[in-house]
Amino acid sequence: MSNEKRAQGAFFQRDRNWHAPAYTPTYKTSVLRSPQKALLSLDNSISEMTGPVFGHNQIGELDNDLILNFSQNGELPVGERIIVHGRVMDERGLPVKGALLELWQANAGGRYRHKKETYLAPLDPNFGGCGRTITDDNGDYHFRTIKPGPYPWPNGVNDWRPAHIHFSVFGDGFAQRLITQMYFEGDPLIWKCPIVQTIPSEEAVRQLIAPLDMGNTIPMDSLAYKFDIVLRGRRSTMFDNRREGN
Amino acid sequence: MTQSLNYFKETPSQTAGPYVHIGCTPNFSGLNGVFSEDLGVKILNDQAEGTRITVRGVVYDGKGAPIKDALVEIWQADAKGLFNSPSEIRGAADPNFSGWGRCPGEMESGEFVFETIKPGVVPFKDGRPMAPHITFWIVARGINIGLHTRMYFPEEIDANAADPILSRIDHKSRVPTLIATQNGSEYRFDIHLQGDNETVFFDI
Numbered sequence: 080m081s082n083e084k085r086a087q088g089a090f091f092q093r094d095r096n097w098h099a100p101a102y103t104p105t106y107k108t109s110v111l112r113s114p115q116k117a118l119l120s121l122d123n124s125i126s127e128m129t130g131p132v133f134g135h136n137q138i139g140e141l142d143n144d145l146i147l148n149f150s151q152n153g154e155l156p157v158g159e160r161i162i163v164h165g166r167v168m169d170e171r172g173l174p175v176k177g178a179l180l181e182l183w184q185a186n187a188g189g190r191y192r193h194k195k196e197t198y199l200a201p202l203d204p205n206f207g208g209c210g211r212t213i214t215d216d217n218g219d220y221h222f223r224t225i226k227p228g229p230y231p232w233p234n235g236v237n238d239w240r241p242a243h244i245h246f247s248v249f250g251d252g253f254a255q256r257l258i259t260q261m262y263f264e265g266d267p268l269i270w271k272c273p274i275v276q277t278i279p280s281e282e283a284v285r286q287l288i289a290p291l292d293m294g295n296t297i298p299m300d301s302l303a304y305k306f307d308i309v310l311r312g313r314r315s316t317m318f319d320n321r322r323e324g325n
Numbered sequence: 326m327t328q329s330l331n332y333f334k335e336t337p338s339q340t341a342g343p344y345v346h347i348g349c350t351p352n353f354s355g356l357n358g359v360f361s362e363d364l365g366v367k368i369l370n371d372q373a374e375g376t377r378i379t380v381r382g383v384v385y386d387g388k389g390a391p392i393k394d395a396l397v398e399i400w401q402a403d404a405k406g407l408f409n410s411p412s413e414i415r416g417a418a419d420p421n422f423s424g425w426g427r428c429p430g431e432m433e434s435g436e437f438v439f440e441t442i443k444p445g446v447v448p449f450k451d452g453r454p455m456a457p458h459i460t461f462w463i464v465a466r467g468i469n470i471g472l473h474t475r476m477y478f479p480e481e482i483d484a485n486a487a488d489p490i491l492s493r494i495d496h497k498s499r500v501p502t503l504i505a506t507q508n509g510s511e512y513r514f515d516i517h518l519q520g521d522n523e524t525v526f527f528d529i
């Protein structure tokens with residue numbers, strides 16, 4: 080089999096014990112939003128093995144630069160300047176090229192730019208909080224942004240979200256579709272957060288914590304954090320039962 | 326001792342939270358001037374082949390309240406049953422039809438709307454035809470991992486009866502949760518996260 084051939088096989092089964100279950104009552108919103116009946120388990124069909132492709136022509140030049148993409152009159156947002164970079168790969172360690180990454184986050188004070196957001200921390204006139212990019216041929220990506228602040232949220236009486244960046248990831252098959260959150264090394268709020276605690280194992284949570292990456296910091300400019308993302312891997316197609324013309 | 330399989334673990338899913346629109350449909354949420362346009366808004370152009378249809382619905386929580394912060398994505402074949410995807414090896418799909426749509430629920434009603442075409446027939450892996458269907462993926466605050474399901478068409482009575490996925494559902498009374506209701510070119514597909522009408526969701 081040639082390495083150039085576009086991945087086509089069915090995806091590895093999802094390890095549902097690694098992910099959060101649907102019903103997690105300490106994260107209260109899940110109580111009425113969690114399916115209660117068993118999922119219907121199926122091997123992929125072509126409908127899930129395929130997925131759309133995103134082109135660089137759909138993405139603007141500053142879409143991955145949150146420091147500049149909402150700046151007004153050339154003024155910069157307040158906060159710690161950081162680079163977030165990493166590789167999107169699959170469970171076999173193969174790079175996922177052309178993956179669409181979309182991210183959103185609060186500003187340095189922990190405030191989102193959204194109509195329904197009511198936290199008293201102020202908006203930053205120069206910070207929008209959204210970015211997107213497409214991975215290169217090695218599966219690599221990078222963003223530039225400011226480090227988001229933690230914020231309180233209505234769940235328990237005194238629950239706080241650790242600093243985090245939300246990621247939406249689109250690989251090459253619809254079955255790989257994933258939304259997750261990236262946390263920052265050393266944040267004591269991570270282990271107190273009811274949303275983090277929906278994930279059953281500490282080992283799985285650690286997969287969401289980006290380490291400080293001094294090697295990739297830009298001196299006198301920006302710190303760097305590395306966040307690799309793993310999507311479902313594909314089975315080899317060698318012995319898959321495909322009929323002529325399928 | 327054995328060799329290691331050397332597989333990595335999938336990155337754990339986390340809820341999309343209440344502000345998924347900032348990242349995925351910022352222009353819809355009023356965050357203008359960053360992205361030129363929200364992705365997935367237009368599934369087809371005027372030249373696309375096939376029967377035009379509108380698909381609407383609401384995602385309901387366990388108390389029957391509409392969820393107003395959901396994001397719904399669809400993925401489907403073109404009129405001939407081909408996917409506009411690099412992984413499609415059976416032929417070239419209609420270049421005027423992307424097959425992928427993304428819609429946030431309307432902020433007051435929670436309703437999502439897709440302007441698309443009726444998909445053709447796609448073979449199951451054993452070669453049997455699958456009835457025409459649209460693949461759905463739903464995320465929202467309170468949903469820890471995105472939910473996969475499918476919408477089927479009510480007029481396809483014979484094809485639905487022979488569909489290899491629908492026929493895998495043990496409790497036949499749950500099959501209608503995957504079948505839209507039709508009014509001309511308009512289809513309604515409501516999604517219920519819990520309750521007697523809980524939609525069949527897939528581990529796929």
Ligand SMILES: [Fe+3]
Pocket residue numbers: 185240243245342
């Ligand atoms: Fe958040």
